[in-house]
Amino acid sequence: MTVLLAALLTLAAQAAPEHLVRAADQPRNWLTYSGTYSGQRYSTLAQIDRTNVKNLELKWLLQNQVAGPWESSPLVVDGIMYLTQRPNDVIALDARTGRIFWIYKYTGSPEFKACCGANNRGLAILGGTLFMGTLDAHLVALDAKSGRVLWNVAVAEFSHGYSITLAPLAVKDKVIIGVGGGEYGIRGFIAAYDAATGKEAWRFNTIPSPGEPGSETWSGDAWKSGGGSLWVTGTYDPALNLTYWGIGNPGPDFNAAQRPGDNLYTDSVVALDADTGKLKWHFQFTPNDRYDWDSTQVPVLVDANWKGTPAKLLMLANRNGFFYVLDRTSGAFLFGKPFVKVNWASGLDAKGRPIQTPQPPGATTWPGQQGGTSWYSPSYSPRTGLFYIPTWEDVSGVFTSQPAQYQPGQNYWGGNYRATRPAPDAPVAPNIRRGPINNWTDAASHGAVVALDPQTGERKWTFRMYDLTDAGILTTASDLLFTGGREGYFQALDARTGELLWKSSLGSAQILSAPITYEIEGKQYVTIICGNVMAVYGLRE
Amino acid sequence: MIHSITIVILVLILAQDHSGTYPAADVAGGARVYAALCIGCHGPTGTGVGGIDLRLGPLPRAATDPALTALLAKGIPGTGMPAFQLKPDDVRTLVAFIRSGFEGNTTTAVAGDASKGKAIFEGAGRCLTCHRVSATGRDVGPDLTDIGRTRTPAAIQRSLVDPTGSMVPINRPVRAVKRDGTIITGRRLNEDTYTVQIVTGEGQLVSLVKAELRQWSVDTTSPMPSYKDTLGPDELIDLVAYVASLKGTRQ
Numbered sequence: 001m002t003v004l005l006a007a008l009l010t011l012a013a014q015a016a017p018e019h020l021v022r023a024a025d026q027p028r029n030w031l032t033y034s035g036t037y038s039g040q041r042y043s044t045l046a047q048i049d050r051t052n053v054k055n056l057e058l059k060w061l062l063q064n065q066v067a068g069p070w071e072s073s074p075l076v077v078d079g080i081m082y083l084t085q086r087p088n089d090v091i092a093l094d095a096r097t098g099r100i101f102w103i104y105k106y107t108g109s110p111e112f113k114a115c116c117g118a119n120n121r122g123l124a125i126l127g128g129t130l131f132m133g134t135l136d137a138h139l140v141a142l143d144a145k146s147g148r149v150l151w152n153v154a155v156a157e158f159s160h161g162y163s164i165t166l167a168p169l170a171v172k173d174k175v176i177i178g179v180g181g182g183e184y185g186i187r188g189f190i191a192a193y194d195a196a197t198g199k200e201a202w203r204f205n206t207i208p209s210p211g212e213p214g215s216e217t218w219s220g221d222a223w224k225s226g227g228g229s230l231w232v233t234g235t236y237d238p239a240l241n242l243t244y245w246g247i248g249n250p251g252p253d254f255n256a257a258q259r260p261g262d263n264l265y266t267d268s269v270v271a272l273d274a275d276t277g278k279l280k281w282h283f284q285f286t287p288n289d290r291y292d293w294d295s296t297q298v299p300v301l302v303d304a305n306w307k308g309t310p311a312k313l314l315m316l317a318n319r320n321g322f323f324y325v326l327d328r329t330s331g332a333f334l335f336g337k338p339f340v341k342v343n344w345a346s347g348l349d350a351k352g353r354p355i356q357t358p359q360p361p362g363a364t365t366w367p368g369q370q371g372g373t374s375w376y377s378p379s380y381s382p383r384t385g386l387f388y389i390p391t392w393e394d395v396s397g398v399f400t401s402q403p404a405q406y407q408p409g410q411n412y413w414g415g416n417y418r419a420t421r422p423a424p425d426a427p428v429a430p431n432i433r434r435g436p437i438n439n440w441t442d443a444a445s446h447g448a449v450v451a452l453d454p455q456t457g458e459r460k461w462t463f464r465m466y467d468l469t470d471a472g473i474l475t476t477a478s479d480l481l482f483t484g485g486r487e488g489y490f491q492a493l494d495a496r497t498g499e500l501l502w503k504s505s506l507g508s509a510q511i512l513s514a515p516i517t518y519e520i521e522g523k524q525y526v527t528i529i530c531g532n533v534m535a536v537y538g539l540r541e
Numbered sequence: 542m543i544h545s546i547t548i549v550i551l552v553l554i555l556a557q558d559h560s561g562t563y564p565a566a567d568v569a570g571g572a573r574v575y576a577a578l579c580i581g582c583h584g585p586t587g588t589g590v591g592g593i594d595l596r597l598g599p600l601p602r603a604a605t606d607p608a609l610t611a612l613l614a615k616g617i618p619g620t621g622m623p624a625f626q627l628k629p630d631d632v633r634t635l636v637a638f639i640r641s642g643f644e645g646n647t648t649t650a651v652a653g654d655a656s657k658g659k660a661i662f663e664g665a666g667r668c669l670t671c672h673r674v675s676a677t678g679r680d681v682g683p684d685l686t687d688i689g690r691t692r693t694p695a696a697i698q699r700s701l702v703d704p705t706g707s708m709v710p711i712n713r714p715v716r717a718v719k720r721d722g723t724i725i726t727g728r729r730l731n732e733d734t735y736t737v738q739i740v741t742g743e744g745q746l747v748s749l750v751k752a753e754l755r756q757w758s759v760d761t762t763s764p765m766p767s768y769k770d771t772l773g774p775d776e777l778i779d780l781v782a783y784v785a786s787l788k789g790t791r792q
Contacts, residue, residue, distance in 0.1 A: 416585070425696040426709040437731045443710035466734040487733040503735070 015077055015125040017172050021238045028519035030076040032233070033122050033167040034377060035474075035516065038301040039235035041379040042475045043517045047524040048539060049478035053492045053502045055540045059525065060098030062091075062534040069432060069512050070529050073122040073167065073377070073472070075130075076518040082125065082144065083534070087118035088134045090142060096520045098536065104147035108136035113409055114163045115183040116432075121232070121513075122167030124175055126195050131175045133164025139177055139193055151198035155179065160408045161186050167233045171243060171274045174201050178230025182248040182294065185225030185404075185412035190234075190245055190270075192277060202277030206230070206247050206265050213279070214264035217287075222259035225406040227251035228266045232296040232375045237312070240329060242271045242280055244301070244314060248294035252404035252414025256290035263288055267295045269316060271331060281331030285318045286354065291344065291399060292369050292417070293319040300380050300387070301328060302454070315454055317378055317389040319371030320344070323457055324352065337457030339450060340372035341394050361400070368397040369417040370431060377472030377514040379481070384495050386451045386460055388473045388481060393464075395429075395445050396420045419445075429468055433486045436508035442466050449473065449483055451498060461498035472514020474526070482526055484511025490528045490535065504537070506530035563637035571638025574631045582621060587643060590621070596642040596693050606636050642693025653775070658783025661776055671742075671765065674787060681742040682765060683712050683728070687789025694785040701777060701784075704763035714764055715739060717749055718756035725749070729759075 015031050023029065023036040027044045034041045048056065064070055064085050074083040081095040088106035093099060112118075112135040124131040129150060130142040136158040141150040155177065156162035161184025169176045174192040182188070188206035193199065206228030208214035218226065229248035236243045250259055250266035267286040272279060285295050295318055302313045306325070314328035321342035325335040333352030343366045345354035359365045376390040397419040404414035419428040422443040429445035447469030451460040471484030481495040488509045492502040509531025517526045527536045580589075587595030602617065603609035610632055616624035627635070662668045671681035678685075688697070699707040715737070717725045727741040737757075739747045751757060768777060 422710050424699060424707050425692055426711075438733065439711045439731075441710040441729075441732065464734075466732055485734070489734065508733075 015170075016127060017170075020126070020170060027517075028076075029078065030074065030516045030518050031125065032075070032169065033073055033124070034233065034235070034298055037171075037236040037238065038380075039298040040300055040302070040382070040475075041298075041377050041473060041514060041516075042381050042477075044477045045517050045519055045524045046476060046478035047519070047522075048476070048480060048517075048526065050480065050494055050501060052539055053480060056492070056502055056504070056526070056537045057540045058504070059096075059536045059538045061536070062093065062098050064532040064534070067532060068117055069119065069510070070532060070534075071119050071121050071165075071512045072529065073514055074516055074527060074534075075123055075125055076516070077125060077144070079520045080144075081518075082123050082130055084120045084122055084132060086120060087112075088120055088132060088140075090123065090130060090132060090147060092144070092147060095518060095525065095536075098534075102147040104142055104149075106132070106134055106138075106140060108134050108138060109158060112136040112158050112163055113161045113184060114165065114180065115411075119165045121165055124168035124170040126170035126173075126175065129195060131168045131170065131195070133166060133168055133177050135163045135165070137162040137164055137179060139164065139168070139175065139198065141175075141195070141198060153193065153198040153200075155191065156186075156189075160184070161410075165231050169233050169236065169243065170195065171236050174274070176234070176243060176274075178206075178234075178245060180229045180231040180248075182227045182229035182231075182251060183253060183411055183413060184409060185227065185251040185406045186229060187224060187226055188228035188230060188248065190230060190272065190277070192274075202275075204270070204272055204277045204279065206270070208264065214282075217262035217264040219260050222261075222263075225251050225412060226259065226263060226266065227253075227412075229294070230296065231294075232298060235299050235301050236274060237301055237328060240312070241274050242328070243274045244269055244271050244299040244328065246295045246297050246299055246316065248296050249289050249292050251406075252412045253292040254290055254399055254413060254415030254417065255401040255404055256288045257401065258403065258414060259288070261288060267293060267320075269295060269299050269314065269326070271328065283324075283326055283331050283333065283352065285316075285322070285324065286320045287356075290358070290401060291320070291365065291371075293371050294374070295319065296375055297373065298377055300378060302380055302382075304382070304385065304454075306334060306455075313454075315380065315387055317373050317387065317391075317452070319367075319374050320354070321367045321372035322348065322354070323387070323389070323452055323454070325454055326352075335454075335457065338372075339389060339452060339457065339459070340391055341366045341396075342372070359399075362398060364396045364420055365399055366394070366396045367392065368395040368419055369399070370395065374470070376470050377474075379473040379475045380454075381475040381479070381481075381495055383477060383479060384451075384475075385454070386495070387454045388475060388495070389450045389452060390469045390471060390473060390483065391448045391450045392468055393446055393448050395468075433467070433510045436488075438467050438487075447485060449481070449493065449498070451495070463493055463498045463500070469511075471511040471528075474515040474517060476517060482515040482517075482528070484513075484515070484528055484530060486510040488530050490515075490530065490537075504535070506533065506535055509533075563641050567634045567637035568641045570630070570634035571636070572643070574627075574635040575638050575643075578625060579635075587639075595639055597690060606640065609636050609639065640694075642695050653778035653780070653782030655779070655782040655786045657776075658779035658781065658786075661772070661780045662783055666768065666772070666780060675789075679742055680740050680744040681728070685784060685787055687787060689785045689787045690789065692785075694781050697784045698777070698781045700765075701768045701772075701780065703769075704765035704767055705761070708761070708763045712763075714760045716756070716758045716760070717754050719749075720753060720755055722755075 090104040092101040137156040161181040191203040207226035234245035250263040268284040401415035427440040449463040467486040469485040481493040669678035727739040731738040
């Protein structure tokens with residue numbers, strides 16, 4: 001009996017492919033970037049609930065020794081947490097006490113090019129192996145027990161601006177990644193690697209070459225530096241065997257005239273066969289984008305009634321300010337509506353294509369460059385049926401385009417963006433908060449958590465913050481919603497009403513990641529990374 | 542060399558003609574020269590070369606308009622700053638653009654007499670009734686000790702003429718009523734979703750939890766009077782010159 005139990009525990013301690021498929025059935029673990037393949041960042045754990053959430057207390061802290069924004073989302077497998085810290089360290093620790101087993105420090109080229117800092121958003125696990133993409137565009141496999149390298153392959157040429165910042169996605173016997181570098185005129189791709197050997201299994205170019213389907217949406221040589229980066233982890237539907245990925249902006253970012261056409265598959269979501277990488281369907285949100293509106297949001301997979309009929313849906317709140325519902329089997333557009341103020345499009349046509357209304361030179365565009373939302377994880381609760389979005393409310397600015405010359409590894413912006421000032425000489429909200437004093441105020445910009453009814457696109461409630469938010473959202477089966485914000489508060493809201501139930505002040509540093517939850521020995525924990533600290537909470541005993 | 546002296550004289554004459562202001566047309570023209578010649582290194586905000594802020598200064602090698610004019614003609618040997626062979630009109634307008642803090646849409650002044658401006662600031666203007674400069678004054682309005690480091694002369698002039706229209710949101714006067722009825726008025730130093738940190742007119746630092754307040758309001762009207770009609774054009778220019786000269790002490 002003991003032997004059998006030990007054998008079962010050993011098996012359970014591994015994240016086998018079938019465990020990943022049924023991750024929702026073992027909520028004590030957090031096995032993928034978003035918790036489950038659906039991307040819902042929803043947990044069936046319910047020990048912490050609306051009545052006792054006020055009794056949350058700090059259980060442990062992890063002090064990051066590396067300064068700079070910390071955007072990682074951890075994994076937890078049977079009480080062991082795996083977490084990355086910048087630039088490309090992996091930490092294995094006891095998820096109950098926060099004490100560390102091992103740290104792996106990747107030594108890649110320091111000459112990497114990443115537009116927005118030495119970010120890494122997390123790991124994938126499959127069996128007993130961890131996978132991490134690196135800033136110098138390698139993919140590394142580590143033994144989860146020891147942190148030793150099993151294999152290390154070069155995915156792309158970092159000196160040309162390629163990098164990997166997203167957490168890989170493990171599916172069956174493969175590990176899927178995508179490359180960043182949308183501000184460097186890369187040609188993006190999604191690729192799958194054999195988990196055991198590191199051999200490339202398939203590759204899907206997010207910018208088609210001449211003659212391939214989609215190439216008719218490009219002219220001349222613009223496709224060669226067409227962008228289409230990936231920097232947020234996709235999702236997977238095991239029944240359809242399709243993996244869904246949100247793709248970044250075209251290059252150059254702001255000069256659409258330099259690349260006439262729709263520029264597929266930039267600013268799109270693609271559905272790929274997980275075994276072959278073959279494109280099943282695509283849907284483009286912002287054709288011929290001139291605003292830097294990456295569609296790298298998590299494509300959230302939801303099984304729910306649509307107009308009274310059970311349906312396989314894909315929901316995505318886009319940086320362009322519209323919320324979309326697609327049929328994830330066919331890619332058909334079902335519904336779309338703005339969730340923040342927009343004036344770049346007057347609406348969507350019957351196929352979901354925006355009716356673009358570009359503003360004259362010098363005029364103000366809503367939303368701004370950072371969009372109505374961005375890479376911050378949304379959440380969907382099957383219990384409330386609501387879609388939760390971290391939003392930038394009523395944010396605007398002026399876009400300017402200029403010719404850009406492509407040079408490998410050099411910035412390829414093709415213009416610039418100036419945020420609207422609330423008064424002459426008044427500060428604007430910074431793209432990354434740089435200190436504990438907010439002197440731009442909510443008159444410049446503010447954020448919110450928005451609960452959207454996906455059937456109507458109407459706001460059920462809005463939780464307004466004074467500053468902006470780049471924090472992801474977690475919901476649970478006890479109808480709690482956890483999130484952060486730029487002011488360093490970790491907050492629990494009632495997922496049904498948006499009422500604030502509990503908060504913890506973590507010291508005026510910004511929260512740039514999403515919470516996760518897990519369970520050890522019958523006790524539920526919730527985590528958040530704020531500034532250079534990971535804080536883990538549980539109920540007071 | 543003779544050429545540049547001619548330009549210096551020309552600029553001085555023009556400066557006198559306009560009693561210390563730069564015509565809006567010159568500032569706008571200078572913006573075009575800047576965009577053509579300077580923006581590549583100094584950038585759109587004038588901060589592209591490390592350690593140098595062309596809008597706000599200080600520019601020790603170009604403290605006066607003639608010095609700036611001469612510098613443009615000669616460059617700075619041993620640095621990336623080349624010598625420019627410019628037409629007199631282009632030099633004049635470029636100087637106007639830089640001196641006015643890149644404000645292309647307003648007439649502005651830095652050529653006023655700062656010592657006269659100080660007398661107005663401390664006397665008839667009654668500025669110290671609300672503002673602080675170092676140890677003198679009060680905390681009703683923003684501390685002006687080093688305002689010349691963060692605001693352009695054009696912005697200072699706008700504030701004096703149209704205080705409400707140019708009030709930066711953080712400086713909006715706030716009013717809180719606590720549960721016990723105590724009223725607190727002041728100016729925000731910092732704010733977040735749940736709390737706000739205030740300095741009162743008496744210089745007290747007060748931190749409030751919003752959930753504990755009965756009332757909380759932010760006024761978008763500035764309590765500062767406009768000096769548009771109370772000061773003459775020369776007085777206004779002198780006052781701007783003084784306020785723009787407040788650079789504080791290096792911390």
